[in-house]
Amino acid sequence: xxxxxxxxxxxxxxxxxxxxxxxxxxxxxxxxxxxxxxxxxxxxxxxxxxxxxxxxxxxxxxxxxxxxxxxxxxxxxxxxxxxxxxxxxxxxxxx
Numbered sequence: 001x002x003x004x005x006x007x008x009x010x011x012x013x014x015x016x017x018x019x020x021x022x023x024x025x026x027x028x029x030x031x032x033x034x035x036x037x038x039x040x041x042x043x044x045x046x047x048x049x050x051x052x053x054x055x056x057x058x059x060x061x062x063x064x065x066x067x068x069x070x071x072x073x074x075x076x077x078x079x080x081x082x083x084x085x086x087x088x089x090x091x092x093x094x095x
Contacts, residue, residue: 001034002030002031002034002035003031004035004039004058005035005039005056005058005059005061005063007059009078010077010078011075011076011077011078012028012031012032012035012075012076012077013028013073013075014026014028014029014030014031014032014073014074014075015028015029015073016029016072016073025073025074026073029073029074032065032074032075032076033074035054035063035076036052036054036065036074036076039056040054040055040056040063041054041055041057042054043055043062043084043088043090044084044088044089044090045088046087046088049066049087050066050067050068050069050070050072051064051065051066051067051087051088052064052065052066053079053084053087053088053090054076061078062078062079062080062081062083062084063076063077063078063079064076064077064078064079064083064084064087
């Protein structure tokens with residue numbers, strides 16, 4: 001299984017692996033998907049930028065999951081509340 005986010009982590013960048021027969025996500029991409037589906041609380045979406053905002057209720061950090069292009073590998077990065085307000089247009093977050 002995967003690990004929860006560590007206090008020192010601020011960015012996870014997933015990559016695609018070309019296996020010849022198919023293209024699949026690497027372990028980091030798989031971990032980002034696991035975190036956003038099981039550990040983090042989704043707060044908002046920004047479809048134009050292929051981005052979603054999440055909250056880690058363990059330490060109240062805000063995380064942005066972004067795709068470089070539709071169907072691309074995910075990146076998960078810690079962002080400030082001010083950045084979240086600018087990018088997602090929300091001003092309050094549940095804890």
